[in-house]
Amino acid sequence: MNARKSVFVLTMLVLGFVFLYGPILSLIIYSFNESRLVTVWGGFSVKWYRELLQNQQLLGAAWLSLKIAALNATCATVLGTLAGLALARFGAFRGRALLMGMATAPLVMPEVITGLSLLLLFVAMEQAIGWPAGRGMTTITIAHITFSMAYVTVVVQSRLAALDESLEEAAMDLGARPAKVFFLITLPIIMPAILAGWLLAFTLSWDDLVIASFVSGPGASTLPIVIFSKVRLGVSPDINALATILVLIVAIGIVTAGIYMQRQQKRRDLDVQRAIAAND
Amino acid sequence: MAHARPEQKNEPWKDPGATPYVRIDKVTKKFGEFVAVDDVTLHIYRGEIFCLLGGSGCGKTTLLRMMAGFETPTAGTISLDGVDITAMPPYERPVNMMFQSYALFPHMTVEQNVAFGLRQDRVAKSEIRDRVAEMLKLVHMDAFAKRKPHQLSGGQRQRVALARSLVKRPKLLLLDEPLAALDKKLREHTQFELINIQETLGVTFVVVTHDQEEAMTLATRIGVMNHGEIVQTGTPTEIYEYPGSRFVADFIGSVNLFEGRLIEDEPDYVRVRSDELGGVFHVGHGVSAAPDATVWVALRPEKIQISRERPDGDGDNRVQGTVAEIAYRGDQSVYLVRLANGRQVRVTQPNIIRQGSLRISWDDAVWLGWDSASPVVVTR
Numbered sequence: 001m002n003a004r005k006s007v008f009v010l011t012m013l014v015l016g017f018v019f020l021y022g023p024i025l026s027l028i029i030y031s032f033n034e035s036r037l038v039t040v041w042g043g044f045s046v047k048w049y050r051e052l053l054q055n056q057q058l059l060g061a062a063w064l065s066l067k068i069a070a071l072n073a074t075c076a077t078v079l080g081t082l083a084g085l086a087l088a089r090f091g092a093f094r095g096r097a098l099l100m101g102m103a104t105a106p107l108v109m110p111e112v113i114t115g116l117s118l119l120l121l122f123v124a125m126e127q128a129i130g131w132p133a134g135r136g137m138t139t140i141t142i143a144h145i146t147f148s149m150a151y152v153t154v155v156v157q158s159r160l161a162a163l164d165e166s167l168e169e170a171a172m173d174l175g176a177r178p179a180k181v182f183f184l185i186t187l188p189i190i191m192p193a194i195l196a197g198w199l200l201a202f203t204l205s206w207d208d209l210v211i212a213s214f215v216s217g218p219g220a221s222t223l224p225i226v227i228f229s230k231v232r233l234g235v236s237p238d239i240n241a242l243a244t245i246l247v248l249i250v251a252i253g254i255v256t257a258g259i260y261m262q263r264q265q266k267r268r269d270l271d272v273q274r275a276i277a278a279n280d
Numbered sequence: 281m282a283h284a285r286p287e288q289k290n291e292p293w294k295d296p297g298a299t300p301y302v303r304i305d306k307v308t309k310k311f312g313e314f315v316a317v318d319d320v321t322l323h324i325y326r327g328e329i330f331c332l333l334g335g336s337g338c339g340k341t342t343l344l345r346m347m348a349g350f351e352t353p354t355a356g357t358i359s360l361d362g363v364d365i366t367a368m369p370p371y372e373r374p375v376n377m378m379f380q381s382y383a384l385f386p387h388m389t390v391e392q393n394v395a396f397g398l399r400q401d402r403v404a405k406s407e408i409r410d411r412v413a414e415m416l417k418l419v420h421m422d423a424f425a426k427r428k429p430h431q432l433s434g435g436q437r438q439r440v441a442l443a444r445s446l447v448k449r450p451k452l453l454l455l456d457e458p459l460a461a462l463d464k465k466l467r468e469h470t471q472f473e474l475i476n477i478q479e480t481l482g483v484t485f486v487v488v489t490h491d492q493e494e495a496m497t498l499a500t501r502i503g504v505m506n507h508g509e510i511v512q513t514g515t516p517t518e519i520y521e522y523p524g525s526r527f528v529a530d531f532i533g534s535v536n537l538f539e540g541r542l543i544e545d546e547p548d549y550v551r552v553r554s555d556e557l558g559g560v561f562h563v564g565h566g567v568s569a570a571p572d573a574t575v576w577v578a579l580r581p582e583k584i585q586i587s588r589e590r591p592d593g594d595g596d597n598r599v600q601g602t603v604a605e606i607a608y609r610g611d612q613s614v615y616l617v618r619l620a621n622g623r624q625v626r627v628t629q630p631n632i633i634r635q636g637s638l639r640i641s642w643d644d645a646v647w648l649g650w651d652s653a654s655p656v657v658v659t660r
Contacts, residue, residue: 164381164383166379166380166381166383167383167385167386169348169350169370169377169379169383170377170379170383170385170444171385171396172350172369172370172371173348173349173370173371173375173376173377173445174371174376174396174397174400174444174445174448175371175372175397175400175401175448176371176396176400177371180400184396185385188387189385189386189387268430271428271430271431272430272431274431275430275431275432275433275436276433
């Protein structure tokens with residue numbers, strides 16, 4: 001019974017992992033392929049990595065994506081934090097329900113519609129007030145902020161809802177004005193949520209293809225746009241190399257963060273245990 | 281019910297010429313249609329430990345939060361030391377509060393937590409250091425100055441919260457259920473420590489609690505609240521021995537309440553016939569009520585003598601019954617005695633001699649008797 005059960009569990013585990021990571025694994029393997037044909041194995045080589053470093057188009061697109069993602073994440077975090085704060089802390093003001101609905105609507109809005117409507121808006125604005133002139137980095141960044149702000153809002157709001165409000169009252173009681181309470185108490189405590197929101201916004205922008213395609217212009221192609229258009233003309237192996245590097249960066253980031261958090265948690269648990277043991 | 285502090289000689293509330301330190305005047309607070317605090321007038325004097333006592337939702341916390349400045353009264357005024365503070369924001373009031381959750385800032389050390397209030401007032405660095413150290417010493421937390429709140433036990437957190445709220449030397453300290461989060465042993469110990477600290481510093485305390493034992497131990501005076509109103513104010517002894525209404529009698533401690541009618545009304549005693557008792561109460565105090573009015577007699581369980589022999593004297597203040605239940609509590613035993621009409625009476629007796637001095641058992645026929653000074657007549 002038990003042996004049969006463990007065989008079943010093991011099979012499911014393997015199948016699950018293959019389903020999730022098989023495609024990525026094959027991509028990594030083929031990035032070291034000697035052959036120009038993506039699907040035919042021609043021996044081990046790192047020549048596509050060398051070629052990648054000389055591909056100005058890809059490197060330029062990666063740099064642009066990085067700039068947009070960082071700018072977007074920062075702006076979306078500021079706006080999203082403010083919206084989250086308004087929703088969680090200012091009670092039942094007029095229009096709260098509307099703000100709540102509207103701030104989180106982009107989470108469920110089809111990307112095609114968001115992209116199209118933003119495109120129409122930018123064109124209309126250009127005709128009316130002459131800004132933004134043409135489409136490019138500015139329009140992509142604005143478009144990304146509109147939808148990633150919604151994610152930050154949700155993350156910050158839920159963290160604030162879990163935060164004991166008497167902490168803020170205590171600070172006020174001890175003589176801190178509301179603005180000071182925010183910077184000295186609220187902000188440091190919700191900082192992890194804000195950082196998480198920033199990372200989320202960064203990632204959303206970094207791999208967005210649909211909205212960016214609508215609002216980008218000539219000369220402003222983000223990395224996903226370049227990769228997608230290259231793949232349509234036939235997959236070149238240097239894309240595999242690029243993808244492998246990206247996977248590696250993400251994996252290192254996640255593993256580092258995971259180890260750090262686990263250590264923190266362990267230390268905290270130990271502290272709490274000691275405190276209980278020393279109970280008077 | 282032990283009373284911790286020696287009976288104070290100065291009782292400013294009895295002196296009509298004394299000036300109240302905190303003056304709560306006709307304060308009402310509504311949340312929409314709900315009236316949380318209903319036309320409360322209350323005077324608290326300097327150096328008191330005043331307890332607001334009541335069940336959940338009685339408005340005691342709302343009243344406290346209005347004193348702290350977190351809520352604004354819908355009507356009425358609050359003044360402290362002669363200054364109207366009704367509309368003053370919390371960060372300007374010379375009032376500090378100790379929160380039920382303690383509300384210690386988790387990202388700061390014990391030292392930083394205590395120093396926070398002084399920093400807001402831009403006190404000189406060296407003075408902050410001295411005052412924080414002095415305060416931590418007072419609450420016996422000087423060895424833990426560099427710890428973070430999550431590294432402390434519940435009792436230690438409570439003491440840090442107390443130090444933090446006292447370090448600014450407030451004119452008034454508000455404590456919201458200060459001991460509710462501690463276990464029973466620690467709570468008792470901390471009650472006495474709180475009283476000591478209050479006496480050392482001379483700060484006026486207002487304590488909100490739902491725990492009547494805590495209120496009895498701490499308070500100079502207690503204000504019992506119900507449905508947003510203060511139903512009775514008095515010293516713990518007054519509240520316990522002379523409850524003004526059925527609600528207070530029932531809320532503080534346990535009590536047997538009997539409905540009856542006044543049959544004799546003299547200035548120094550009254551007699552009440554009660555069908556619920558199946559007998560007559562002879563009560564040794566006067567009552568301001570119309571003859572023949574419906575009244576209630578409150579009789580504390582510990583003031584009833586239980587015995588198998590018939591008590592001496594005339595026929596008042598005694599009744600016969602059978603023992604229905606016995607609960608042995610170690611220090612005392614609780615008897616539930618069923619009267620002839622089916623009504624049950626609660627009686628507690630201290631176990632002075634080991635294994636029960638009376639050796640009264642289930643289904644024994646017993647007599648209950650009490651002194652005429654024990655029952656209290658309430659008219660509402």
